[in-house]
Amino acid sequence: MARFRVRHVALCAVFVVFLYHALPRENGIPHLFYHAGGGGAPNAGTSELARYMNDPSHVPRIVATESSFSWNTVKLLKQPALTPKLPAPVTSRPRIQHHFKPDSPHVAAKQEQRRQAVLGVTKKAWAAYREHAWMKDALKPLSGQFVDQFSGWAATLVDSLDTLWIMGLRDEFYEAVEAVAAIDFGKSTSYTVNTFETNIRYLGGLIAAYDLSGHEVLRAKAVEVGDLLYAGFNTDNKMPVDMIQFERAKEGAGLVVEDGVVSASPGTITLEFSRLSQITGDSKYYAAVSHVMDLFYEHQNETKLPGMWPMMVSMRREDVVSGYQFTIGGNADSLYEYLPKAHALLGSADPSSKKYEVMSRTFMDTAMSNLFFHPMIPGDEDILISGNVDVLGTGPSLDPESEHLSCYIGGLYALGGRLLENEKYLDAGAKLARGCAYAYKSFPSGMMPERYNMVKCPGPDPKQSCTWDQSLWVTEREKRTQYKDHLPLGFTTAKDPRYILRPEAIESVFILWRITGQEEWRDTAWRMFEAVVKATDTEMANAAVEDVTVEGGGEKTDYMESFWIAETLKYYYLCFAHTDLVSLDEFVLNTEAHPLKLSKIQV
Structure with a gap:
């Protein structure tokens, strides 16, 4: 500029x-x-x-091109309720971020060097997308081809908007905004549209870019996507469909809710719809999603693991209690993630938003008591890992299996600890984040697997540390030899040994850095970044790798998820940038790392 x-x-x-x-x-x-x-x-x-x-x-004068179909013209046969109304803005909340002091010149120079390194990787990846996959959903970074798996609305482009702004890449940002202005949300490359992915990547990406830049084109396109998704609530019981039948949704005659879906799908709309109501002044979005979350709230303590919901639910039958599998990982993750974050966005003064604080405290207490364990490891690191629980006839049974997707939970507990003023949550969050950092440094590639097992410490409280027992580890590992026989001490499987450019571990490291101000977190972030870039770098950009259990990560996969730029690189960058940039006291980040603006606070 x-x-x-x-x-x-x-x-x-x-x-x-x-x-x-x-x-x-x-x-x-x-x-x-x-x-x-x-x-x-x-x-x-x-x-x-x-x-x-x-x-x-x-600032370029960019005008949004109207899509071939106006979603706000759909006459919904099953109109969702228009109450409750959007709560008044939150006027105060606890301070989240650490009170930072300026770095010394030496430390500042080191962090600037790191920041520039992340910026360089991002610019390279963006340039490759621009050259080889412009206006397509994702780049294939080995062949230079592309894929359109998210309805063909340029997922990587929309997902990356706020990253470009945050990193100061203004020319690239406004070029992308001009491209977004021409996206036709009245056409789709697929017969059905995924509600979850469209919400977190497209709607979240557009709102965040608008919140950061104030460009009206982004607001207009966000409303288009919001109205498209709102058509997914046109059902008999006002619960959203998991997959929107695109052409049928245009008719407004009504959609049929699926019988079984993962709980994360209906549970991950609150932030985006609530923020859309805030920026438009139209409460219909907030009202629709509030009705959905009432179902989870009313039955939270009636499940087989009271306080949490099963991994699979039926929105058609409005059954969120019958399942027996419980996890904060994949298929359920962002249902839990959005509860403290909705509390941050909406506060608890209004009866309709109070439920988010209640649900947050309840699930966090339940997960701490049932899902977290201290793994048996040869060192003395004070770490926790999040496992899974099955509740069958004999009661809850903890399975010490975890996954990269679960690594967001450390940052969420730290954030919840500040928001809810509970030091136990913050302490658990730090241990969980260190657990994922431990997994990264344990493997030869410097990265953790998609899914793995460890040995949980024996005893009545699996969260307590224990003495290393080589024979016990060997016994447990030999039970699972089909999942790799060359594993670091303490790990018994690498069931899925890939690293697919995921952000969850660095997400927690970033949040712990911003909340505690402890230098260990920036050093951890840099160590992780160096390992990830070394293993995933290609001539064009970055690619997923097949096997983190070997030096270098093994073979590469010809795919670069949109979240590589939207989330992973953004979190690395924010670890080394000025701490006023995307302050946790001014923004809450959705599950795709899109920062949504919080109302003005007093700290």
Whole structure:
């Protein structure tokens, strides 16, 4: 972006000071001072940010192209209830982020070098997407081909918008906004549209980019996607469908809710729909999703593991209690993730939003008591791992299997600890985050597997540490020899040895850094970043790898998920950037790492 050109230096200085103190702020920094394009955002204190002013007169004038079908014209036969109304903005909440002091010059230089390294990887990946897969859903980083698995609406492009803004890549951002303006959400490359993925990647991505930049095109397109998803609530019982029959949804005659779905699907709409109501002033989105979450709230303590919900639920029968498998990992993860985050966004003053605080405390207590365990390891690291629980005739049984997807839970507990002012949650969150970091450093590639098993410490409380027992580890490992025979001490399987560019572990490391200010978390992030980039780098961008149990990660897979730029690289970048950037006191991040703005708070 062009800079202000002022003839008199003194006048410029006075004007800069005035702007810095007078203008509305974004992430704690005035709009005009917030990152210029080109080399990325500065990793410096606010005294230096004036050098990176944006000239608002040079923001491109981009007008949204109307899609071939207007989703707001659909007459819904089964109109969802229009109450409750959106709660009033939250006026105060507990402080989340650590009170940071400026780094010493030596430390600041080191972090700047790290930030630039992440920026370089991101620019390379984005350039490859732009050249080989522009307006397509995902890049194939080995062949230079592309795939359209999310309805053909340029998933990587939309998913990456806020990353481009956060990293100060303004030219790339506005080029992408111009492309987004032309996306036709009235057409789809698939017969059905995945509600969950469309919500977290497209709607979340558009809202976050709007919240950061204020560009009206992004708001307009977010409303289009929101109205498309709202048509998925056009059902007999007002529960959302898992897959929207695209052409039938346009008719408004009604959709049929699936009998069985993973609980994360209906449980992961709250943040995006609530924020859409906030930015449009239309409560219909909030009302629709509040009705869904009432079902989970009313039956939370009636399940086989009271306080949590089974992995599979039936929204058609409104049955969220019958299943026997419980996890905070895949298939259920973001159902739990969104509860404390909805509390942060909506507060508890309104009766309709109070449920999120109640559900948060209840599930967090239940998971701490039943799912977390201290693995038997040769060292003395104080870590926790999250497993799975089956509840059959003999009661709850803890299975010490975990997965990369579960690694978000450390950051969530830390966040919940601050929001709910509960130090036990924060302590558990730190141990869970260290558990995933331990898994990363344990494997020869420096990365953890998609899914793995460990030996849980014996005794009445599996969360207590124990003495290393080589013979017990060998016995447990030999029971599972089909899942690799060359494993680090303490691990008994690498059931799925891939690393597919996932963000959950670095997500927790980032949140622990921002909450505690402890330097160990930035060092952990850098160690992880170096290992991941070394293993996944291709001539074009980055690719998933097949086997983290071997040096270098084994063979590469010709696929780069949109969340590589949208989440993983964004979290690495934020670990090394200025801590005012996407402050946890000003934003809550959805499950795709899209920052949604919180109402003004007092801290």
